[in-house]
Amino acid sequence: MGTSTTVNIVINGRKIKAESHETxxxxxxxxxxxxxxxxxxxxxxxxxxxxxxxxEVEGMANLVTSCSTMAAEGMKIQTHSARVLEARKIIxxxxxxxxxxxxxxxxxxxxxxLQKLARDLNVVGRRFNGSKTRKKADVSxxxxxxxxxxxxxxxxxxxxxEEIQTVAAIDFTNRGxxxxxxxxxxxxxxxxxxxxxxxxxxxCPTGALVEQDAIASVEAAINDPDRIVMVQHAPxxxxxxxxxxxxxxxxxYCGAMTAALRRMGFDRVFDTSFSADLTIMxxxxxxxxxxxxxxxxxxxxxxxxxWIKFIEQYYPGFLPNVSTCKSPQQxxxxxxxxxxAEANKIDPKKIFSVSIMPCTAKKFEATRxxxxxxxxxxxxxxxxxxxxxxxxRKYGIDLACLPPELGDSPLKDRSSAGKIxxxxxxxxxxxxxxxxxxLTGKNMxxxxxxxxxxxxxxxxxxxxINGLTVGVAVASGxxxxxxxxxxxxxxxxxxxxxxxxxCPGGCIAGGGQPKGVNRENVQARMKALYSIDGSDRIxxxxxxxxxxxxxxxxxxxxxxxxxxxxxxxxxxKREDFI
Numbered sequence: 316m317g318t319s320t321t322v323n324i325v326i327n328g329r330k331i332k333a334e335s336h337e338t339x340x341x342x343x344x345x346x347x348x349x350x351x352x353x354x355x356x357x358x359x360x361x362x363x364x365x366x367x368x369x370x371e372v373e374g375m376a377n378l379v380t381s382c383s384t385m386a387a388e389g390m391k392i393q394t395h396s397a398r399v400l401e402a403r404k405i406i407x408x409x410x411x412x413x414x415x416x417x418x419x420x421x422x423x424x425x426x427x428x429l430q431k432l433a434r435d436l437n438v439v440g441r442r443f444n445g446s447k448t449r450k451k452a453d454v455s456x457x458x459x460x461x462x463x464x465x466x467x468x469x470x471x472x473x474x475x476x477e478e479i480q481t482v483a484a485i486d487f488t489n490r491g492x493x494x495x496x497x498x499x500x501x502x503x504x505x506x507x508x509x510x511x512x513x514x515x516x517x518x519c520p521t522g523a524l525v526e527q528d529a530i531a532s533v534e535a536a537i538n539d540p541d542r543i544v545m546v547q548h549a550p551x552x553x554x555x556x557x558x559x560x561x562x563x564x565x566x567x568y569c570g571a572m573t574a575a576l577r578r579m580g581f582d583r584v585f586d587t588s589f590s591a592d593l594t595i596m597x598x599x600x601x602x603x604x605x606x607x608x609x610x611x612x613x614x615x616x617x618x619x620x621x622w623i624k625f626i627e628q629y630y631p632g633f634l635p636n637v638s639t640c641k642s643p644q645q646x647x648x649x650x651x652x653x654x655x656a657e658a659n660k661i662d663p664k665k666i667f668s669v670s671i672m673p674c675t676a677k678k679f680e681a682t683r684x685x686x687x688x689x690x691x692x693x694x695x696x697x698x699x700x701x702x703x704x705x706x707x708r709k710y711g712i713d714l715a716c717l718p719p720e721l722g723d724s725p726l727k728d729r730s731s732a733g734k735i736x737x738x739x740x741x742x743x744x745x746x747x748x749x750x751x752x753x754l755t756g757k758n759m760x761x762x763x764x765x766x767x768x769x770x771x772x773x774x775x776x777x778x779x780i781n782g783l784t785v786g787v788a789v790a791s792g793x794x795x796x797x798x799x800x801x802x803x804x805x806x807x808x809x810x811x812x813x814x815x816x817x818c819p820g821g822c823i824a825g826g827g828q829p830k831g832v833n834r835e836n837v838q839a840r841m842k843a844l845y846s847i848d849g850s851d852r853i854x855x856x857x858x859x860x861x862x863x864x865x866x867x868x869x870x871x872x873x874x875x876x877x878x879x880x881x882x883x884x885x886x887x888k889r890e891d892f893i
Contacts, residue, residue, distance in 0.1 A: 324390040333386035340368055340381040343394060350394050351403065351432055353520055354469040355382045357834075359478055365469055366406055367432065371396045378402055404436045411438065412445030414521075415464050421522040422705075426830055428520035429467060450495070455503030457682045458511030458675040458826075459526055461485075463495050466523040472496060472515035479819060481794045482625065484509035496523075506891070508628060510793075512621035512817045513675030513699075513826015526675045526827060529696045530706060536667035536695070537580040543661060545583040546576055547647045548671040550591060551737030551822040552700055554843040555673065558836060559704035559829040562715055565839025567847060570719020575712045583655075583723045587670065590647035590726075591733035591745070593865070594618060595856035597882055598640045599749040600873035602812055606783070611635045613788075613803065613810040616742055618642040620680035621817030621826075623886060625793050630800050631888035639883040641693075643736065644670045644677055645686050647726070648693030649881045654869045655726060663691055671698045673737070673825030676817060685884040699827025728861040731851035738841045739791035739821035740767035740774055743814040747778055747787065749857045754780050762854050770820050770834075770841065773799065786810045792819035 320335045326348055333342035338361065343350050353365035363380040370381045373391035378399060381392075393399060410429060418424050453461040470487070473496060477483040484507045488497050498507035516524045536542045553569035562568070569586070576584045602614050617623060617638040626633055641649065648670065652663040670677065680686065681694040698706075707714065721727060732748055735741035744764045751759045766776035767787070772795040778785045786809040790796045796815045803810065818825045823840040853859060870878050 322386055322388040322390075324386050324388075324392060326392045327394055335386070337386050338382055339370060339372075339379075339384050339386055339390075339392060342386045343370075343381065343392075348394055350381050351435070352382060353428060353432070353467065354471060356471055356474055356518065359474055362470060362474075365467075367403055369399060369402055370394045371399050400436065403432075404438060407432050407436055407438055408441070408443055409445075410467050412441070412443040413448055414467070415447060421465070422525050422528075423519075423522035423830075427522065428831075453497075453504050454527070455505035456509060456511060456679075457505070457527060458678045459504065459509075459513060459516060459524060461497070461504055462523050462525070463497065464523075465521045466496050467521055468494060468496065469520055470496075471518040471520065472524055475514045475518050479792055479794055480510070480512060480514055480817075481797050482508050482510055482512075485515070510621040510624040510628075510817065511676040511679040511826075512793075514818060516675065516826055517824075517828070517830055519830075526699050526702070527678055528702065529678070529698055530702055533667075533669055533696050533698060533706075536669075539667075541665065542667045543582050543665050544580065544667045544669060545585065545651050545655075546581040546669040546671065547585040547587045547590075547644070547651075548572060548576075549587045549644070549673055549737065549822060550734045550741075551673045551825070551828075551840065551844070552671050552703070554737070554840045555700050555823065555828050556703060556707075557714065558832060559700055560707060560714060564832075564836045565843045567843055568714045570721070571714040571717040573722055574717045574720040575707060575714060577720065578712055578717075579706060579710050581669070583651075585647060585651070585726050586722050586729050587643050587647055588729035588733035588736065589859070589861065590643040590650065591736040592730050592856035592859045592862050593646055593650075593882070594640055594643050594736075595732060595742075595745050595749050596862060596866075596873045597878060598638050599746050599753055599856075601638055601640065602746065602750055603753050604874065606785075606811060613786075613813050614638055616814045618736070618742060619676070619815060619817045620674070621676035622793065622796065622815045624676070624679070624889070625796070625817070627886055627889040629797075633800060633803075634886055634888065637886060639879075639885060641686070641882055641884055642677075642680065643733075644672060644697075645680065645693045645884075646882050648681075648686070649688060650726060650865075652691055652693065653688065653881055654865065658725070667695045668693065669696045669698060670694050671700070671703050673700055673822040673828045674818070675699060675826040677827075685886070688881065700825075700829060701827060704829070725861050725864065728853075728859055730853040730856050730859045731848035732854055732856045733859070734851070735844050735848050737822045737844050738768075739770065739816050739819075740789045740814065741821065741844070742816075743767045743776075743787055743789050743812070745856055746812065746814075747785075748855045750785070751778070751780050752855065752857050754783075758855060763849075767814075768845070770838065772819065785812070787812045787814070789814045789816075791816040791821050793817060795819075
């Protein structure tokens, strides 16, 4: 694209300057003028499909879509004229004509963009009567539910799946009035290429895509006197749950959340950041072993389950490069039903182990046959951040008013290295801190590895350790993962370790996180995690005293026999994506 020039336009009688390559929508938003959209996705080419963003331009006979019309010198634009408002209102009314009238029972009630548009445009009656769609909801996938009755064909799910995640599990099918979004041949999502990442849920403006609800099974376990219900919460949950409850975003509610979980009836509360530290001990030792003994490099991280299914489907030739470590969720689950149960004389079969995760793919991961010991699953149920929000509201718990409490011991203490697992690059930074120690016997002078920080899709760094230049890369979002893997496939040799997170931005922007947030919210979550890291007393996984005690009392050593049995696994090529 050539050098941009400034053009003068008028929006609602106000003179503003816009770039010549800028759309009317972008110029208006930058000037503080709000134009509603349904199909628009920032960072992707506009489709102009929904027509909600139409505006009136003087001299043009028809209304134009502001998301796809470029600003031009002298344009006079009305964003909320009577003609524009009537057009938007008709579009919303036509969508509502065939939409289910079950808002009170919809999980998106109160957060539905179609509902908000109807309210904003003062839709208070029905002018159009269309036949309601009566299609069966697809509940086949362990991570998500697809309800075609609530789909408004905005295409956002299709675009995030194809253009950002490069999975293309769903697309528009049929034609005309029969058009719908579905997997190929309208088969179940469970036999599609879907990896369960939930990014489609995050961008869905209605309730057409939601997570599989685990609340009922968790509450049943809590109310069962024969069950001991234990819960763990992922590193990013404490800095994102506040948003789900309307509290200030970017605030850490870890202690209050621990207190809240006990009040809801959970018998034990653990922080997954502990097992993130444990993951670093195992994964870091594995990397050192691979480097010293000429085993397959670059090593690829294994803690993001959507990514694991992706590589099983699309890049099975790289499976020998994948770390054998289970994810922190599964490591904690395995320890709860072995080490913790043994130490507290609890029958593992009586334990109901729950995890609270920012990731819908974790629901799928928990069902994998590899994630069990002697027929006992490591994890029994997975709740998303959104589901935790539902439970907190249901039980009338206000996080802002609860005094903080500590988690249960052992498996309680964490380093801040484990906490930054929640952001893209965090696993890499935590790992390098400990790999440096494992190879040199001392800590890095500066524990902050800024090259792998921020929300960029691909980040790289070179770290000098004992005369060895260790090349590392970080990718978040599977489209970016493809780019890195293709480079390695084509002969790139300078990388020893690659961190890949399924969701763009990492767990702080996972498929189970609060909906309807923008980049500012995600950045606030990231800053909160790095703030915790900057002020924490213990900033390296290998200095976590409870992790060291765990090895002394139970695991013996990283990569040892017991560690391999409980904390490691392997993966295989998937045929037909099943």
